Amino acid sequence: MIHICFDLDGTLCSSTNLGFQSTNLALKTNGKRLITLEEYESCTRYDTITRFGVHLNNGSGPTDDPEILSEARRIGGEFENQYTALVSPATAPFFKGALEHLKTLKSPTTTFSILTNAKKEYAEKVLDVNECTSLFTSVHGADSAQCSKPLPGGLNLIMSENSATPQNTIFVGDSLSDGEAGVNTGCRTVGCSWGAGKRDDLIASGFFTEGVVDDVETLFSTLKNLIPPTSASVVDLQSDCGRGQEHLSARLEEGDVCVYQVGTWMVDSVSVGPGEPPRLLLARVDCLQINWTTDCEHGRILATPVSTRQGDALHIDKDVEYAGVEFGPEQLIARLPVAWADEYAGTLLAPLPEMLPASLLEKEELIVETAR
Known part of the structure; x- marks a missing residue:
């Protein structure tokens, strides 16, 4: 058996505009500094509270200031409610070809799951509006996993639910935190350069054991090559x-x-x-x-x-x-x-x-x- 766990936003799902606009709406509603698209993309590696802490800290990186984190938790909660409510086939579509490749690759000995740093409810709604919930055996967010990537808890939970091991699990993602989470659990990892992470940064990190790919077609051809032939299974x-x-x-x-x-x-x-x-x-x-x-x-x-x-x-x-x-x-x-x-x-x-x-x-x- 091979288990493939995917990050969602920026890996399978094209939701950058939805996330960016919803973030600035939450910041504007609360009278806070608006952020640039580059700032947003550089922070998608974090869970929502940590990310809003960075935004409220003038982009100076994660903070442990309790006052900032308290405000980040409140504004981040408003963002997540609004973000999830706005999910639709138009605002959170799968990248072209991804859904068709998933359906082709899935088999009795190849299973899929989702692990995101967003809320589980958001991930489930994205799968629902794209009519592909049944393709995935597990779906978890930072809230349901009770930790965020790059910590290994989410991947360990998913492997446990699917009777999988690090040796037969592949994690696919577009950010450094995805690759690091895979390394922290001993999984094989594949990086996607079309999301938040810059290609050179993903490669330089050394986190992606099976390489960094530049398009959906190459991703699924790489995954297919990592799956043992049916005759060997x-x-x-x-x-x-x-x-x-x-x-x-x-x-x-x-x-x-x-x-x-x-x-x-x-x-x-x-x-x-x-x-x-x-x-x-x-x-x-x-x-x-x-x-x-x-x-x-x-x-x-x-x-x-x-x-x-x-x-x-x-x-x-x-x-x-x-x-x-x-x-x-x-x-x-x-x-x-x-x-x-x-x-x-x-x-x-x-x-x-x-x-x-x-x-x-x-x-x-x-x-x-x-x-x-």
């Missing part, structure tokens, strides 16, 4: 395979995760093994020593047991012996593609059922277990 079962070169073991590659059976299993309709109750275990394939003939397969698979699994996230404890288990191809039940972040942490690229068909005389499914 499938659980292969030995029950669907044959013998010899058609055996599942012939598809194994080092780094794959496999499900193998211990205790008791079948070979040519004969029950073999030490006679203990059958169990299905997870392990990472480290070395293959197998020969295949027309209708037979002989040899062994050396593997490292997987210690724990949480959703798609796999973990191998550091005290587990490398290639510490071995088993024959006849014990192989399933092959699962995985992306390893390092020697100990990986992410499954295909959903793993809780139970799989076991190699037994009578048809039976067993729970897939980890070593601990």
Whole structure:
């Protein structure tokens, strides 16, 4: 599974004029200094209260002055109510082509979410007027996440809601705070140069691990290239395979995760093994020593047991012996593609059922277990 989290304003949604005009209206209503478009764009990296604090502080940067922040909270609240009320297909449209690309890219193994420093209510209304709410599994603003980017809390919340991990999450945004939030959570990041952030600044920051793109078309082509091919995102079962070169073991590659059976299993309709109750275990394939003939397969698979699994996230404890288990191809039940972040942490690229068909005389499914 791949989860892609998008910033909203300046990334998917063209709402600069709405935000800029609503900001100056709130400032003017309260008798405050109006700001330039450049000032507005440079401050969109902040949540609303921090941003209005900057505006009320004559553009001198974020402030911790309690009087200024109190006024920023009041005026910012007026801004957000008005800003949200004015959202429409005309004032907050998606950038040309973005919606069509989202619909094409979405799949059972690719999911989307939104994380903005604006209010959640605003984000939900933007999605609603653009008729695309159903494309996103999670939507959060600085208020519902209880923190703003670049702090990692919002992304961590979204990953938790989607059973995602930093290894299989990509964050897309147009400001430095977006890239920094991604780095702070360990996600891969893609920068968009058509929003608030200047292209050179985005690149110089080093926050965007997968590069900075200059148009919507290039963004979605980049994202497509970061998603594993469908053929690599499938659980292969030995029950669907044959013998010899058609055996599942012939598809194994080092780094794959496999499900193998211990205790008791079948070979040519004969029950073999030490006679203990059958169990299905997870392990990472480290070395293959197998020969295949027309209708037979002989040899062994050396593997490292997987210690724990949480959703798609796999973990191998550091005290587990490398290639510490071995088993024959006849014990192989399933092959699962995985992306390893390092020697100990990986992410499954295909959903793993809780139970799989076991190699037994009578048809039976067993729970897939980890070593601990």
